[in-house]
Amino acid sequence: MLLSLDIRDMLIIDRLELAFQPGLNVLTGETGAGKSILLDSLGFVLGWRGRADLVRQGADQGEVVAEFALGPNHPAQAVLAEAGFAQSDTVLLRRVNSRDGRKTAWVNDRRASGEVLRALSETLVELHGQQDDRGLLNPRGHRDLLDAYAGVASQIAATRAAWTTLRKARKAHETETARLAEVKAEEDFLRHAVGELDALGPEPGEEAILDSRRRLMQAAQKLKGDVARALAALSAEGAERLLVDATRWLEGAADEVEGRLDAPLEALARALDALGEAQNGVETCLDALDINPMELEAVEDRLFTLRGLARKHSVLPDDLGDFAAGLRQRLDALDNGARNMAELARAEQDARAAYDAAALALSAARKTAALRLDADMARELAPLKLDRAVFTTVLSMDSPGPDGVDGVTFEVATNPGAPAGPLSRIASGGELSRFLLALKVCLARGVSGVTMIFDEIDRGVGGATADAVGRRLRALAEGSQVLVVTHSPQVAALGAHHWRVEKQVHDNITLSRVVPLSADDRVQEIARMLSGDTITQAARAAAEDLLHAGT
Numbered sequence: 042m043l044l045s046l047d048i049r050d051m052l053i054i055d056r057l058e059l060a061f062q063p064g065l066n067v068l069t070g071e072t073g074a075g076k077s078i079l080l081d082s083l084g085f086v087l088g089w090r091g092r093a094d095l096v097r098q099g100a101d102q103g104e105v106v107a108e109f110a111l112g113p114n115h116p117a118q119a120v121l122a123e124a125g126f127a128q129s130d131t132v133l134l135r136r137v138n139s140r141d142g143r144k145t146a147w148v149n150d151r152r153a154s155g156e157v158l159r160a161l162s163e164t165l166v167e168l169h170g171q172q173d174d175r176g177l178l179n180p181r182g183h184r185d186l187l188d189a190y191a192g193v194a195s196q197i198a199a200t201r202a203a204w205t206t207l208r209k210a211r212k213a214h215e216t217e218t219a220r221l222a223e224v225k226a227e228e229d230f231l232r233h234a235v236g237e238l239d240a241l242g243p244e245p246g247e248e249a250i251l252d253s254r255r256r257l258m259q260a261a262q263k264l265k266g267d268v269a270r271a272l273a274a275l276s277a278e279g280a281e282r283l284l285v286d287a288t289r290w291l292e293g294a295a296d297e298v299e300g301r302l303d304a305p306l307e308a309l310a311r312a313l314d315a316l317g318e319a320q321n322g323v324e325t326c327l328d329a330l331d332i333n334p335m336e337l338e339a340v341e342d343r344l345f346t347l348r349g350l351a352r353k354h355s356v357l358p359d360d361l362g363d364f365a366a367g368l369r370q371r372l373d374a375l376d377n378g379a380r381n382m383a384e385l386a387r388a389e390q391d392a393r394a395a396y397d398a399a400a401l402a403l404s405a406a407r408k409t410a411a412l413r414l415d416a417d418m419a420r421e422l423a424p425l426k427l428d429r430a431v432f433t434t435v436l437s438m439d440s441p442g443p444d445g446v447d448g449v450t451f452e453v454a455t456n457p458g459a460p461a462g463p464l465s466r467i468a469s470g471g472e473l474s475r476f477l478l479a480l481k482v483c484l485a486r487g488v489s490g491v492t493m494i495f496d497e498i499d500r501g502v503g504g505a506t507a508d509a510v511g512r513r514l515r516a517l518a519e520g521s522q523v524l525v526v527t528h529s530p531q532v533a534a535l536g537a538h539h540w541r542v543e544k545q546v547h548d549n550i551t552l553s554r555v556v557p558l559s560a561d562d563r564v565q566e567i568a569r570m571l572s573g574d575t576i577t578q579a580a581r582a583a584a585e586d587l588l589h590a591g592t
Contacts, residue, residue, distance in 0.1 A: 042522045043166070043492045044108045044131065048082045050100035051138075053553045059540070065518035067525045067536030068555070069566055074542045075553030076526045080168070080496060083107065086136045087166060088146070088158025095138050102139045108132070109165050109492070116164035121148070124157045132165075134158065168494045169477055178464060178477075184407075184449035187434060190484050191410030196403040197444060203396040204443040210392040214385040221378045224371050231372050234354070238365035243347055248358040251344040258337040265330040272323045275316060284313055400445045404436070407447055411436060414483060421479035424509040426502075427472065430455045432480075451480070474498040475510065482513050485521075492522045499529040511535035511591070530570040534587035539563050563588060 048057040053075055070076055085095060086105035096103040109132050111117050118128050126149060135147040136158070146153045148161070188197060224231070273279055288309045295302040351358040374381070411434035418432040431454045439448035454461040455472055464476060478498055485493070499510045511532035517523055518537070527533055539558045544551060558566055564584045565576065572580035 042110045043524070044110050045106075046079070046083060046086075047104075047106040048079075049104045050097040051082045051085070051095050051103040051105060052078045052097060053544070053551050054078060054082070055097060055100075055552050057553075057555055059555055061522065061524070062538045063518075063520075063522050064537035065515045065523050065525065065535065066538045066540070067527055067533045068540045068542055069527060069533050069570060070542030071544075072528075074544045076542045077496075078553060079542070079555070080494065080526070083166070083494075084168075085138065086134050086146075086158070087162035088136070088155045089162065096140050100140070102137050104135070104137045106133065106135045109134070117161055120157070120160045120164060124148070124153065124160075126151065132161065134161070164491070166492050166494060168496065169481060169498060180450050180463065183434075183451050184444065184447065186484055187407060187410060187414065187449050188444075190414055191406055193403060193406045193410070196399070196406050200396070200399040200403050200445050201443045203392070203399040204441075207389070207392040207396045210385070210389040214382075214389045217378075217381060217385050221375065221382065224375045224378075228372075228375060231368055231375075235365060235368050235372055237350065238361060238368070241343075241346060241350065241361075243350075243358065243361040243365070245359045245362060248344065248347055251340055251347070255337070255340050255344055258332045258340065261330040261332040265327065268323060268327050268330060272320065272327060275320050275323065281313070281316055281320075284309060284316065288313070396441070400441065403445045404447050407445075407449070408436060411449075417483040418479055421482055421513070422475070425475040425479055425513070426506045426509070427455075427475055427479075429457055430472070430476075431457075431461065432476070433461055474500060475502065475506070478510060478513055482517050485517055492524065493517065494524045494526075496526045497528065498525070499527055499532050503529065503531070507531035508535075515591075528570065530567045530584065530587060533563075533567055533570060534584070535591040539566070541566050560588075 042063060043061045045061065046057075046059045048054050050056075059079075068076055068079065081092060081095065082105045086107045109117070111130060111132055113128075117132060121128065121132065129149060133147075133149050135150075137145045139145075144155070146155060146158055148157060188194075275281060277285075288306065291302050291306055291309070295306065347358050347361070351361055354361070354364055356364045414434050415432060422428060422430055422432065433452045433454075435450045435452050437448040437450070439446055451464045452461040453464050453467050453476060455467060461467070464473070478495070481493070495514065499507055502510060507529040508531040511529065512535060514523055514525055514532065515535045515537075525532060525536070533539065539562075540555045541558055541562070542553060542555050544553050546552075556562075564581060567584035567587055568576045568580040571583050
């Protein structure tokens with residue numbers, strides 16, 4: 042609910058402070074007094090796009106401050122939370138327009154963007170008039186309006202969830218189809234490459250082992266001769282024989298030299314042991330150097346094959362095993378593709394069936410609600426002198442989407458036998474305002490928290506029809522807040538709160554102000570609306586009758 046509106050230096054308003062109340066608030070005044078300026082100023086602080094030249098002549102900047110009351114579950118709370126603002130019982134909007142056109146906004150004393158203001162405005166205020174284009178006359182919003190009237194939030198949530206599941210299932214199916222097509226295109230290569238790699242069976246580290254083995258085998262012949270000669274030098278015909286002879290000779294002389302040869306004999310014994318170890322090691326090496334030429338050829342063939350496949354597939358020889366595993370996995374996917382595709386196709390089919398069921402249930406709820414809305418509209422149109430008009434909620438098949446498969450359009454036929462058509466094209470100005478009012482009354486039932494503003498929606502009607510318009514506005518204001526800019530005395534008389542907008546000239550400067558009216562002032566104002574500048578006693582009596590009838 043709009044609590045207050047503070048305007049400074051905007052157009053012909055120098056300073057204006059207004060405190061609004063729940064219920065039906067009416068603003069009246071002569072044409073050109075500045076009623077539209079109030080709406081321009083309110084639209085400015087709400088971030089609406091409008092006229093650029095708002096700053097009052099002679100002022101450096103214009104400023105508008107609006108305060109709204111919020112309940113704990115008011116939709117504006119979610120907008121505030123998303124924008125990083127704390128939850129609050131009220132929201133204070135402030136926006137400044139400098140002379141050079143710069144605009145700066147604050148929400149609860151924190152800087153905010155125009156986008157945040159506009160997002161908040163969608164939850165705080167609805168503006169309706171004969172040229173309404175903010176929802177009721179826009180066919181793109183008719184489905185949302187019908188859904189709000191129908192109370193199908195749970196069905197919409199179910200349909201959106203089913204749509205999300207369907208999109209994911211369809212995407213998975215399409216992705217797998219594309220992937221299998223890509224693998225299928227290289228099936229021959231994959232099968233040949235996997236067969237080649239499986240036949241080789243490469244192992245990590247194998248290249249280094251084969252390369253070392255090959256070098257050793259290539260050098261074996263030369264090394265074998267040297268090692269064999271070394272073994273001969275160490276054997277019984279070489280060093281071993283000399284050491285054995287030396288030991289035998291020294292042992293024969295040891296008894297005669299009183300122990301002087303004991304240490305040398307021990308050293309010779311150790312030398313013979315070491316010589317035996319050396320002989321064993323050299324013999325082992327010699328056996329290893331006993332190379333079979335066929336084995337060398339086999340090692341070279343495997344090493345060259347290993348390196349050739351690595352170059353062919355642009356990987357390191359040690360990575361051939363992992364590369365083969367990757368190719369094998371792609372082949373497995375191809376071999377198992379028929380089964381996987383069947384499962385994905387079944388999942389998509391199940392998701393589509395679930396979506397179709399949810400969309401069908403939503404469509405059924407919309408059709409039922411459309412019939413109720415048409416009946417409600419018929420009841421509302423009769424008192425508004427549109428009893429011969431027919432309002433129809435037309436449902437059509439639309440492309441499937443998260444909100445179902447229904448297109449919704451509000452159509453009217455103003456006379457029996459006349460063709461029906463879109464609301465904005467069929468109804469005349471006066472009829473259109475009454476259609477909009479009746480539609481808003483039907484759609485707003487059970488809705489609270491939004492301030493509804495009607496800008497001369499009663500234009501072109503009078504008498505009993507104007508009275509019916511006013512009573513519909515008053516009914517709409519029950520439990521909520523409605524602001525009406527009106528030239529109709531019948532509507533003004535039904536207001537719970539009444540302000541007069543008037544223009545004054547001081548020192549050749551024109552200023553607009555808004556005055557709250559007392560009971561006597563209301564009689565005077567409504568009498569003026571009835572009779573013009575000259576207020577007669579009859580006009581005053583008629584005004585009192587209107588006010589009395591409105592209580």
